[in-house]
Amino acid sequence: MEQGRSRKTIRFARQLRNRMTEAESHLWRHLRRRNIAGYKFRRQHPVGPFVADFVCIEARTVIELDGGQHAEQSAYDGARDAWLRRHGYTILRFWNHEVLGETEAVLEAIWAALTGK
Numbered sequence: 001m002e003q004g005r006s007r008k009t010i011r012f013a014r015q016l017r018n019r020m021t022e023a024e025s026h027l028w029r030h031l032r033r034r035n036i037a038g039y040k041f042r043r044q045h046p047v048g049p050f051v052a053d054f055v056c057i058e059a060r061t062v063i064e065l066d067g068g069q070h071a072e073q074s075a076y077d078g079a080r081d082a083w084l085r086r087h088g089y090t091i092l093r094f095w096n097h098e099v100l101g102e103t104e105a106v107l108e109a110i111w112a113a114l115t116g117k
Contacts, residue, residue: 009046010046020043023096039114050083059114061091061114063110092109
């Protein structure tokens with residue numbers, strides 16, 4: 001399997017795509033179809049041994065949306081982020097309430113990260 005992806009990780013990604021959160025669905029409507037600076041995003045996509053909420057392979061950018069459960073899993077998130085950075089990815093993290101309540105600011109932050117502006 002490519003870059004540590006296992007069949008289990010691929011099955012898990014498929015399950016996550018079928019049960020996206022409200023915030024993930026909301027952001028996906030803005031990311032799909034190359035809507036931000038022409039970059040293609042994939043949702044719930046395996047990246048090595050992990051599944052990223054959203055990833056732009058060409059820009060090596062991962063977007064993660066965090067809900068309340070992430071307060072309890074900060075050690076896991078830290079290890080995951082370290083692995084992604086070691087493999088050349090930039091990680092953008094947003095809280096679910098930011099995506100739902102401050103969508104334009106989130107989209108501007110993503111655009112700025114992708115374009116360097």
